[in-house]
Amino acid sequence: MKLKSLAMAFGLAATALSAAPALAEYPERPVQIVIPYGPGGATDLSARALATALGSQSEQPFVLVNRTGAGGATGSAAVANAEGDGYTVLAARVGSHTVNPAMKANLPYKLEDFRFVGVYEINPVVCAVSANSDIETMDDLVAMAKDDPAAVRYSSSGVGSMLQIAAAMVLDSFGVENVREVTHLPLAGGGEAALAVYQGTATFVCTNSSALASFVKNGQLRPILVTTAEPLEGFDAPTAASLGHEDLEALVGWTGIAGPDDMPDEAAEQWRSWLAEAVKDETFLNFMKQAGSKIDLMSPEESLEFVNNQYQTFSRLVEDLGLRVE
Amino acid sequence: MLSRRIEFVLSAFIVVFGLLLCFVAIPLGVDTPSSMRSILLSPAFWPTILAVGLTAAGVLLGIAQLRRKREDVGDVFEPLVGSEILRLVGFVVLAVIYFEAIAFIGMVWASVLAFAAFVFLTGAPNKIIGLAAALILPILLFAFFYHVAGVNIPQSDVLRLP
Amino acid sequence: MTLMDQIGMGFGLVAQWQSVGYLVLGVTIGVIAGAIPGMSAVMAVALTLPFTFSLQPIFGILLLLGVYKGGVFGGSIPAILIKTPGTPASSATTIDGYPLAEKGQAGKALDMALYASCIADLVSNLALILFAGWLASFALQFGPPEFFTLILFSLTIIAGVSGDSLLKGCVSAILGLLLATVGLDLVYGTDRFIFGSANLMGGLNFIAVLIGLFAIPEIFAYVRNPKEIDGDVRKLGHVHLSFTEFRHSLKSIIRGSFIGVILGAIPGIGAAPAAFVSYSEARRNSPNRANFGKGEVEGVAAAEAGNNGVAGATLIPLLALGVPGDVTTAIIIGAFMIHGLQPGPMMFATNGDIIYAIFIGLVLSSVILLLVGGAAIRGFRYIADVPRYVLLPSVLVLSVYGVFAVNNSVFDVGVMFAIGAIGYGMLLLRIPAAPFVIAFILGPLLENNFRQSLLMSQGSLDIFVRGPITWFFWSLTLLAVAVIIRQTLQASRERAVLTPLGTPSAMSSSGTRPAE
Structure with a gap:
């Protein structure tokens, strides 16, 4: 032990004096x-x-x-x-x-x-809608998106965020054809994205379960899909696999x-x-x-x-x- | 308000800058996607409004000068004298070297040198106190930021502090 | 359990000596962190969070709340003493705080900042306790269109901080708005003014711009003319605030507190706009209007009341709905959840004792802030006595460390220097810096909410008049613009009458800038 710390001190001194790093044991700083x-x-x-x-x-x-x-x-x-x-x-x-x-x-x-x-x-991904909305299941959401895609809005934490691709992937997997027509609403962060659904600014959001946990526990958001193979504790929603969409497990x-x-x-x-x-x-x-x-x-x-x-x-x-x- | 001449030059400069933004910087610097739902949603929409607003403000500033009475001298702009210009240029050089030196000798020693150079540049009445502060302050700040706040202050292999 | 039982139990929790100890510790950490440029309240709270995991829930939460409250006040100390706002929220404080310090009245400005902060903090906490539910449901009415109209109205305060020339204020504001567009586009993710630099993709760092605009030009001015402030003037640094001055500012403090409470309850606005709105309202209503921006102690009071009024109110969405209102409260939510507590309406039933303990602790924290803050300014006040040949290079080095610390980026230090050079040019050309800062803060909010609204409405502009809140802010905006136009015309008529004596501005501006 003593030898090791001595060697380390030596190594430190060596690097301090010369620019060439001594080959001591990683990590030396x-x-x-x-x-x-x-x-x-x-x-x-x-x-x-x-x-x-x-x-x-x-x-x-x-x-x-x-x-x-x-x-x-x-x-x-x-x-x-x-x-x-x-x-x-x-x-x-x-x-x-x-x-x-x-x-x-x-x-x-x-x-x-x-x-x-x-x-x-x-982290499991969960899709959720506002607890006040008429949407009870994925099927309701998909029907709505097929009917008038632009009227359905999904919130995200910006272009290129996991939230954006998650929502698009879920809609695509459930057979919505014009996913690009569905309105993508980019917001300043993940917290804002979940809040926007609660406020009614957006229709749904797909994000990490941790970001939604408190909304779901307070009965403010209703989860409608989880992407893990096993049901998720605290989220009363069907898994993607149980609805026949195993491909979403990659999400x-x-x-x-x-x-x-x-x-x-x-x-x-x-x-x-x-x-x-x-x-x-x-x-x-x-x-x-x-x-x-x-x-x-x-x-x-x-x-x-x-x-x-x-x-x-x-x-x-x-x-x-x-x-x-x- | 400064003298009419300076205000005029300023307004002309603002107009030119606004036009440059409109016709050069925005077309070159802002990428717009090929398909958009509405022109109002274009990434270039807001910058363009600002550039137009800037140009308009420059024009109005010029008009306001034309309407100004000649006797209205307003604020006096003290012209820069030789030694002042020399010091200001010296400071700009100091700042550039300071910034560049961080990558080579680390933030602590770059700061020590920059502080010391500043003391000489401005001709401090008591150089000893100035130089002592130049040595102590950057090291104290390092100790605080690195050890207390957990910020990884950049260091080089030159005289590495623990 | 009855309400009285819960309050009693809450009292029992706070009455332990550790509770008070952790609050004092938290406020102290916060004040120090806030006073160091580059260390914000958010960073201090994030750094403290891991230490709370092993504490009892109430101790941990009180510690974090103390850090948060202290951090918001701490920012005003360097804002007043060295014109370097420690946090964005205190940039409004520099407008009058630094001129006061230059006149040798730093002590007075610091006293006022502390009293205003504590009163606003108390008002904010009481609002949280009494009206949390009501304010939270009001705040949730704010979607993108409502935000847009609110921010548009807030931009009219630029007129109040433009100094002599409204046009120059507008130029400054537009430059700020333009600089805020640098980075990736929100809706399409495309590049805006990045020109291939990975460092610019995230936009310009806020603190770097702020310090560049306020602190660096002072260093330039000193380099141009390295002269000490008159020794006699400096001795005044230990002048305290008189009771008369305090009483004159009390109205502004109360007004600022309420502005802070309302803006703080709305998720996503933050303390900086509240400080500026409060400042501009105080100026509009003050008989000393002409003295604002030149060292008016009421201006310091209004700015600090505005930003501390936010501190308690950001907890409103958190406790009433379980929704974090800003980044700081998002971190604090983590401290609740690690102990299995779920903030929100149900917590009043399930863990009412903790809620009431937090309420009592918050009220206590206002008093502790008064004591700790008082001790802090007694210590920091001596900075005003440091000779300028040591002080200004120290500010330079401190700014470099602080700006680096925000995002661990040397590039940001370069941004600070570049903005500093622009800021000095603006100082020479008498273009005010405050509108630039306001615009830089509000610009992205304005543009983003505008575009988000249009996305929601699929391109229809009708959404901007969709409800009473939007109408309310539209009418406020129109009213403000009308008043500004009338005042500008009036001022130019007065100037036409007093033509040869157009000197008051010259006198006052040379009076406040002895360094030039």
């Missing part, structure tokens, strides 16, 4: 986790809870950095362009890494610019850790073992459960495959529906 969304959002809380669970495992602290802007693109681009030394990683999210790349041609980064070390959190939110594509193997390996330990942490598990998320750590290979699959699904959908941002 604090690791920065970039959160591409603002403080208090789902990604932010998830990453902060994770960092707390990671804290006990590394002698070096984890520094959380919010870089907000452009639906997660600003922060993601910052990590994609960061030095591949393993000291800058990203809390990647469904919006920034599958929806945005599928929808936006002019994005300053690509999926290949990242090395995924693990997706650790899955889930997630959070994972990714570094720049040239992240060294040593750092990636270290992260894998850190994450494996963190998902056993009681406080972390409890917090994520309260937020309505499922903790499910995927290996780097599984993560990459999962993210790529979702990206492909979304790309096809965007292509079919003509949702691509010019």
Whole structure:
């Protein structure tokens, strides 16, 4: 132990004196986790809870950095362009890494610019309408959308957000033909999007269960669909599979850790073992459960495959529906 | 209000800027999708209104000057003298170097140097106090932002602070 | 459980010494964070949240509420002392607060900011306790069309902060509105004035623009003419607010509190517009109208009352409906949920004791703010005594750290310098900065709500007159514009009469800017 700290002090001194980094054990200085969304959002809380669970495992602290802007693109681009030394990683999210790349041609980064070390959190997606509305089931909503598409409005947290693609995908799967004709109402954030449905500004919203939980518990919004295979506790709504739409199971939110594509193997390996330990942490598990998320750590290979699959699904959908941002 | 001449130049500048926005910056800088439901929803609609408004305000400002009485001198604009210009240019250079230096020597040491340069640029009466503040303040701020607020203040490998 | 039982139990919860301790701790953290440029109340609350997980629910919630309240007041300290608003909400405070500090009356301005904040805070808390249900259902009537008309009306306050020339105020406001359009388009997601820069995609950082516009031009002015403020003037820094001055401003404080309460209850507006609306109303109704913007203590009172009036009211949608009204309350909702509490109408039945404990704690927090804030300004007041050759470079370095801290972006520091250069140009050309800031805050709200309304109505303009709220704001807007036109014509007629003596503006503006 003493030897190790001595070696570390030595390593620190070496880096301080010469610009050439000594090949000491990763990490020899604090690791920065970039959160591409603002403080208090789902990604932010998830990453902060994770960092707390990671804290006990590394002698070096984890520094959380919010870089907000452009639906997660600003922060993601910052990590994609960061030095591949393993000291800058990203809390990647469904919006920034599958929806945005599928929808936006002019994005300053690509999926290949990242090395995924693990997706650790899955959030179910729920569609909900106002409790005062006549819409009781998906069929009611679909009938309405077929009848007069422009009169049906779905709210989202902006162009290229998961909320937008979720609503479009659900309508498409249920056989609405002119999905583009249905009015997309982009708002300032996910909270506003749910509130707009309660106020009657929008007809329905499809978003993470955590964003809707409090509205549903207070009887303000009525859930009409959940996309997970299993019914979701607290949400009295049929699953997509039970209505014969298994394809919608691909529609889930997630959070994972990714570094720049040239992240060294040593750092990636270290992260894998850190994450494996963190998902056993009681406080972390409890917090994520309260937020309505499922903790499910995927290996780097599984993560990459999962993210790529979702990206492909979304790309096809965007292509079919003509949702691509010019 | 400043002298008529300055106000005139200002209004002309505003008009030119407004027209530049209308005919150059908006067509080049604002991407409009090929199909839109309504012209009112176009991304360029609002910037165009603003550019037109700016041009109009510039024209009105010019007209107001024409109607102004000659004796109405208004506010006096003290012209910049040589040493003042020199210092202002010096500060702009200082700011540019400060900004660029953050990437190379980190925010703490860039701030120390910028503070010290500022002390000499403005000829502080007591250089010792000025230089002491230049060394202490950036380090104190680093300690607060990094260790208390958890902000990752950029550092380089040069004299890394814990 | 009867109501009295619940109130009694709530009292029991707050009466523990830890409750008061956490409130004091929270307010202290908040005041300090708010006083540091770049650290906002939102950031301070987000940073404190993880520490509350292990606390008892009521302690955690009181701690966060304390941080929030303290943060809103704390922003006024640097706004007054170094013309660097610590939070966007305190930018209205700089308009009169900094000129007062330059005249050596920083102590007076700080006292007034504190008293106005505490009174507004108390009014806001009482409104929350007494009218939460009613205000919340009113606030929910606000959809995009109602918002649009409200923001349009708010833009008329630009006339009140334009100084001598309304036209120059308009130019300044349009520049602010234009700068706010940089970034990705809301409806189509296309680029606007980005020119291929990934850094510009998210738009210009608000704090960077704010500090660039207020603090950096002061540094330029000092560089141009590095002169200390007269020693005798500086000694006045410890002058306190007199009771007469306080009494004269009381009406503005109360008015500002109510403006804050109403705007705060509506989700999505925030404290900055409330401060500006309150300021402009105070100016409109004050006999000292001409002195506003040149160091009028009533202006500080109105601005601070407006932004602190919001603090309690943003909890109205949270507690009455379970709906977060802004980002801060969205974080606080997290503190409720981690303990299995569900804010909303049902919480009065299920956890009434906690609700009443929060109410009692909130009222207590206004008093604690008075004590902690008083101690803070006694400490910070000495900043006014720091010689300018140390103070101004310190402001420069502090601005760089603060702007970086907001979004961890060195690019934002560049934005701050660039806007600072523009701001100094505006200062030289006598183009007022305040309209720019108001427009920069309100611009995106105006445009977004305009387009969202049209999306809702499928392109029909009828939606903008869809209900009594829209009619109300349309008539207010028309009234305000009529008054502005009448006053402008009157002023130009007066100037025509007094032509050779058109000097009062010259005197006062050179009087407030000794650095030039």
